[in-house]
Amino acid sequence: MIDDLQQDEARTASVVELAQKLIRRPSRGGIDDCGPVLAVVEDWLEDRCLPHRRLHGDAGGLVGLLVEISGGRPGAWWTLDACMDTAPYGDEGAWSFPPASGGIVDGWLLGRGAADSKLAAAMFCHIAADLAPRAEALHGGLTVLLDVDEHTGGFGGARAYLEDPHAARPAGVMIGYPGLGEVVVGGRGLWRASIAVHAPSGHSGSRRTVVGAISRAAHLVRLLDKAELPGADGVSGFPLSPKLSVTAFHGGQGFSVTPDRCDLNVDVRTTPGFDAYDAERLVREAVAALDAELPAPSPTEVTPVASWPPFRLAEAEQPAAALLGAAAAAGLTVRAKTAGPSNIGNLLAGEGIPATAGFGVPYEGLHGIDERAHLAELPTVYAVYRRAVLDLLRAG
Known part of the structure; x- marks a missing residue:
């Protein structure tokens, strides 16, 4: 039990450390070169011998990164998706800390991308690393998509992924937007x-x-x-x-x-x-x-x-059922929500791919000043996503 607790604490610290490094690499959509922020993840993945490759758009520009963990048994593939480009900083003088801070104050991870969605990107990479040693016993496979063309509105990473003839088409996608009390299962x-x-x-x-x-x-x-x-x-x-x-x-x-x-x-x-x-x-x-x-x-x-198109999953439909079930098993009271704003789930719906588009840590300042993500709930959020993925990959 003590060993499990220490392992969980070490994993949480590692997720936060990776997220801090990502926040400290500015990657504002349409403004910054996103190569440096992807290089941080690539170094992390290479250190753990995890298979990954870059995605390029129609014009040849860098639009994302794929991590692919293939199971040893036949079955459906599922995807965890997080964007690593961010909104602009806006008026930097209005921030109470540097937008690329990556610091931690009073339990909050600070900086643009902390909430949307570099912390989720770091978490999903760790889930892939967790699953890799046991992949032979799993059905289908897990893809982690890290999009760096999301805040531009182009969703170039997602489009390149869906058009890639070498990528397994996902049976469903879970998108790592933040917010603890809801699993977003639809949108206008x-x-x-x-x-x-x-x-x-x-x-x-x-x-x-x-x-x-x-x-x-x-x-x-x-x-x-x-x-x-x-x-x-x-x-x-x-x-x-x-x-x-x-x-x-x-x-x-x-x-x-x-x-x-x-x-x-x-x-x-x-x-x-x-x-x-x-x-x-x-x-x-x-x-x-x-x-x-x-x-x-x-x-x-x-x-x-x-x-x-609008989309809305029934609560019993995958991957919503797996994520809601895992949240309930973790003792969380989480409601299924249909969002007013559109999101990448709409793009996926147009391709016939079901998606959830939000469950994560509490946050403040998303797309505004003083963006931050609360870290106390991170171990629980991590456990929910990990369980949801395992339930899907064990089902075949």
Whole structure:
């Protein structure tokens, strides 16, 4: 018993030490070179003789790392996924510690990526190391995916993994986003579009009245804001309603010209009862109303730019069942949650791959200032993921 306790303490200390090294390698998505942060993990994996390889995107850029532990018996493969690129720092002067600190104060691991998701990356690497010596007795296999193109919105690591002909396709994925009280088993989807609103240009001081592109675009925003969206879908049981937001508005320059173009971005969060088709129809109906009420020489253009389906796993569906069961066995009261924001689980859902998208340590400041992760719960979170993976790999 004492030996087990000492082993657990040593493992926890090792997870934290690796996470600290990762935090101290800045890896802001689209800003920093992510090679150095992956090199830290590669050195750690090489020291333990764990098989791993880099992933590259279509343009040849580095997008992730795969760790693959093959079982000795036939069966399904399962994946643990954590991103190692991070959000930007924002106003560094507003932080009470350096964003790349990696220090520990009052039981909190400090720095960008502590919560999302370098601590999870370190934990998942250790689970792979735990399983490797017993792999011959396990069914299928375990993949650890470390994505360094997640916060860009490109999810290049996940895409390269799914397109890799040498990688076993996962039966399910557990994503290491933080938060102790919930296992995220679903999320709203999204449909996004850019909209170009046109109008004749003119001088702002002219006697001739010109309804400029900005005025037309403002009217379109009002039409979109007034659009009626359905409530939560009682038939499917999906607990959230769809939502429409205008997220960008650009047009004009200076003061003396009414511009001939204004561009909008529209983000619609979708549900099983209001999907991408419904979202696009609603937006195009608002655009048609604009062009009818305030005609212009050129019609308003709608260009769809992204579409992900909503997803929601039943609590009895894997890998949700394994993770919820392992949490209950650890004495935790954890609820299954459907998230409002979309996440990488939506990308996987589009590929027909079930995923959980969150269970981890308590945290503060995610994507904001003073990001930190609480370490007291780390041994329990580690044990939950380890048990969930073992249950899946023993089942075959």
